[in-house]
Amino acid sequence: FTFSTSSTLPRNPFTEAPRGVTTDRPNWVPDDSASICHSCTTPFTMTRRRHHCRNCGQMVCSSCSPNTIPILKFGYKRPVRVCTKCYIDMLSQRANSDGYQPIIL
Numbered sequence: 001f002t003f004s005t006s007s008t009l010p011r012n013p014f015t016e017a018p019r020g021v022t023t024d025r026p027n028w029v030p031d032d033s034a035s036i037c038h039s040c041t042t043p044f045t046m047t048r049r050r051h052h053c054r055n056c057g058q059m060v061c062s063s064c065s066p067n068t069i070p071i072l073k074f075g076y077k078r079p080v081r082v083c084t085k086c087y088i089d090m091l092s093q094r095a096n097s098d099g100y101q102p103i104i105l
Contacts, residue, residue: 025074026057034059039083053083055090 029038031050036043038058044050050059055071060083067087068079082090 026055028052028057029059031059037061037064039064039085051081053086054080055082055086058083 029052034044034050037048037060039060040063042048042061042063044059044061048061051062051065052058053060053065054074054076065081065083067084068081069087069090070076070079071082071090
């Protein structure tokens with residue numbers, strides 16, 4: 001039996017984020033501080049609901065956040081709601097890295 005001289009300990013999955021995942025998620029805009037959509041500036045009402053973009057944290061309406069996408073850097077393995085701007089930005093980054101061509105709704 002030998003001991004490793006390396007000071008690197010195994011990652012504790014219960015207390016540490018997986019490798020490549022940041023715990024620095026964006027600060028969400030508080031619900032009560034946004035009266036209009038950050039993207040289209042349409043006022044929120046009882047029927048036009050507020051939604052947070054999981055990538056940038058901005059408050060947007062459903063028309064400005066129709067897309068979902070996994071955000072692996074924040075630990076979202078399943079698709080989550082993102083605003084159209086973030087969706088296009090993330091797909092553009094993906095296209096630049098692996099030739100993926102986005103379909104934008």
